[in-house]
Amino acid sequence: MxxxxxxxxxxxxxxxxxxxxxxxxxxxxxxxxxxxxxxxxxxxxxxxxxxxxxxxxxxxxxxxxxxxxxxxxxxxxxxxxxxxxxxxxxxxxxxxxxxxxxxxxxxxxxMGHKPMRGFTPNSTSKGALVLSVHSASGGVGKTTLALHLAGAASARGLRMLYLNLERWNTSELWLQSGGDAAWDGEGLSELLYAIKSGSTSHAAWLAQHRKFHPQLKCDYLRGFRNQEDRATLLPADAAAMVESIAQSGHYNGVIVDMDDGLDELHYELLMRADRNLWVVSEERSALAKQSLMLQYGRQKFGEAFGRIAARSEVVYNGMNAELGNPMPAVEAALAPVALPLVREWRQGELHPVWSSSSYRAAADRLCAHLLGGSEEFRIHAVG
Missing domain, CATH: 3.40.50.10850 (Ntrc-like two-domain protein.)
Structure with missing residues (x-):
């Protein structure tokens, strides 16, 4: 180097x-x-x-x-x-x-100088790789997993950005100091306006406006300034936002935490993703919804959704090691790592994002699986 x-x-x-x-x-x-x-x-x-x-x-x-x-x-x-x-x-x-x-x-x-992180350029010339963290239903732990994956990849020397595209974005409760929900300053609304106006200076904007999380050792962007901007977010604009970050040259990985469900916006981002994690909880209803979503995706999007599924894995979250939690199969490949049940996170209080050693260890193993054992793998995440 x-x-x-x-x-x-x-x-x-x-x-x-x-x-x-x-x-x-x-x-x-x-x-x-x-x-x-x-x-x-x-x-x-x-x-x-x-x-x-x-x-x-x-x-x-x-x-x-x-x-x-x-x-x-x-x-x-x-x-x-x-x-x-x-x-x-x-x-x-x-x-x-x-x-x-x-x-x-x-x-x-x-300024246009070659990145100095020593990672092999993406052979597809798409910039950083895209990982989607997604689910059919809410409350299954997408945000927790996405944040932990960003932290695990950062600990392995990768430069990561966490991006939340949920309609109701509460990630600031974990990301901001003291859980302060105030979300002032420039963020996704301004990035969206820049993309719609045809601006090409996204790398410089990112360098000025991203925030750094000291525990996770990754960057993040503030959310939309108002709900109307997120409510009217078009699929093409969402994909352009992800692409602008992937092409900025700042990151080896960007994790985007996205709403549950499956519509045109989800489809656009899932098509852009290089790897996709579908998160399900131990609740049977979550598994049933995931199966129904996969059936709907194949019916609505046809062969293209098959390409998405081929790049996807299901991650079980909240597995109870004491009971074993036998769970029915979902119509997709299973990730080799299940996320543990963290009882102290179910007390109704806001938990520090990096507080469970067992969950951190599982997220690190999952990160290693996604990286394919290579420290030179460029990972970009959407969730």
Missing amino acids: KRYQLAIVVKEKEYTRRIADYIRGNSFGERWQVSAFTHPNACKQFVKQGYAIDLIAAESDLLRELQPELSHIPSITLVARLGETDGEPELLQYQALPLLLQGITDQFEA
Whole structure:
């Protein structure tokens, strides 16, 4: 893996010291060689002496002093508030270092530079692969599984984004700090508007507006600003949203958590998916609904739905190891991993998303199965 040269130019020595201390032993140091300067002339002299710089991250006034001599080098402005520059790449200077450093990498990739994660490009040239987490009925644990798969894949070194396309999106209860349901700021409504308007700068938008979950180690996007945007979401627009993320170059995987049921919107996303997980609970009614949905899909969509089914597996959720839970077969292939019954999650209280070691272990085994044993598998998920 090539290491790129990053120059950080800020006035505060303590700031550069904290960055240097953090990078030691961190995976960021495997991708970047970092040189820090507190004066622009020192950075200019560094270049004059023959040292290469691939990217400059600098405070706005210092960046102005670096130009025009170093204007040929890609740059990111470190700002106190986003929007200070006139559309130029920028990052908040004072934020958690993992977010800052990941933002630097993602901005660099958004500028058109080759991703530095060492994964084999998708042979189908579709960008990241698509996994659908889906079900015929609600309340079977799709969101819990989708979030855990994102966390499991992230723990394996894959760069993941969780995307919720449910009509009634409550994922912020787990994703936002303290379970705060306030969902302000730009999110899926703005991405949808950009797609409808024909904008092609989706990679830059993602780099600015995605959020990072510190426990799952994955990114996510805020939901629709209002219910009308989601209610009028067209199948083609939903597929375009997924495709824009898959093609952004930011991710090895994107997990989209979608409504239960089967209509044209579901069909469009399932057709785009490279792998699909259908989640069923131990309730017999959930199994019956899943079977009816599969029958309906074959009747309505014909041969095309057969191609979807061939890429799909059923995942049992809530298996009771004490009782064995014998369950009737569903008309689809079974995934080799069943998800355990977590009794403490059934107490009616909001549970931390990463709180069950047994469920995490099962999700990791399922993730390994989906990756096919390869750490170089690009996985994109829709659910």
